[in-house]
Amino acid sequence: MTSAFVNPPVELIAESIDETAVVRMGSTAPDAPIVLLLHGLGSHERDLTGLVPYLPPTFAYVSLRGIYRYVQGYAWLESDIDPAATEKIQASAAAVEAWIAAQQVPVVGVIGFSQGGILGLQLLRRDPRALEWIVQLSGAPFPAPMPGDQALAQVKPPALWGHGGMDPLFDEDRERQVRDFMTAHTTLEEERRPHLGHAVDEVELRAIASFVQRRADERA
Numbered sequence: 001m002t003s004a005f006v007n008p009p010v011e012l013i014a015e016s017i018d019e020t021a022v023v024r025m026g027s028t029a030p031d032a033p034i035v036l037l038l039h040g041l042g043s044h045e046r047d048l049t050g051l052v053p054y055l056p057p058t059f060a061y062v063s064l065r066g067i068y069r070y071v072q073g074y075a076w077l078e079s080d081i082d083p084a085a086t087e088k089i090q091a092s093a094a095a096v097e098a099w100i101a102a103q104q105v106p107v108v109g110v111i112g113f114s115q116g117g118i119l120g121l122q123l124l125r126r127d128p129r130a131l132e133w134i135v136q137l138s139g140a141p142f143p144a145p146m147p148g149d150q151a152l153a154q155v156k157p158p159a160l161w162g163h164g165g166m167d168p169l170f171d172e173d174r175e176r177q178v179r180d181f182m183t184a185h186t187t188l189e190e191e192r193r194p195h196l197g198h199a200v201d202e203v204e205l206r207a208i209a210s211f212v213q214r215r216a217d218e219r220a
Contacts, residue, residue: 059216161178
């Protein structure tokens with residue numbers, strides 16, 4: 001007898017961002033603009049904090065926890081993405097938007113890995129001026145048209161897309177689809193690492209640091 005592996009479902013644990021799980025790093029200046037760090041499936045709010053020492057100290061880096069539980073970690077949407085089921089990604093986007101609206105300083109960018117990259121793009125697809133820029137790592141746009149896509153294509157905010165050529169979640173067709181979407185809707189910089197899987201390496205980290213530094217310089 002054979003059985004197919006079924007990914008466990010995600011479970012909603014809160015409709016808003018858990019403030020007790022927010023991790024703050026970087027600048028402590030009261031007027032420092034915020035860059036959000038958004039983790040991937042099954043991970044947690046400390047997953048991307050290792051990037052911060054390499055990034056410009058002028059920003060405050062704030063890492064959020066997903067509103068869904070997934071196995072022993074957290075998530076922003078289902079593990080198997082159904083283009084017809086947008087409720088979870090929209091709920092996560094609304095939770096992050098509410099958190100952003102409550103801040104006293106601007107949230108200027110997002111660095112998101114995998115699902116975090118999907119969510120970062122979703123924020124821009126809901127409001128193309130919600131962020132000044134995005135770093136999208138091993139992620140993609142949610143695979144369904146959104147009402148804000150046309151407006152986003154007009155604004156075309158700066159975006160860095162870092163990804164691996166051996167990522168098991170991206171075949172050649174999906175990689176091309178992501179590139180086409182981001183080229184049409186953002187001012188794209190791409191860092192493709194041919195022998196990298198679903199991860200970030202040192203070369204990609206240098207590209208992230210350079211991209212974010214240029215965004216800091218533009219604000220200065």
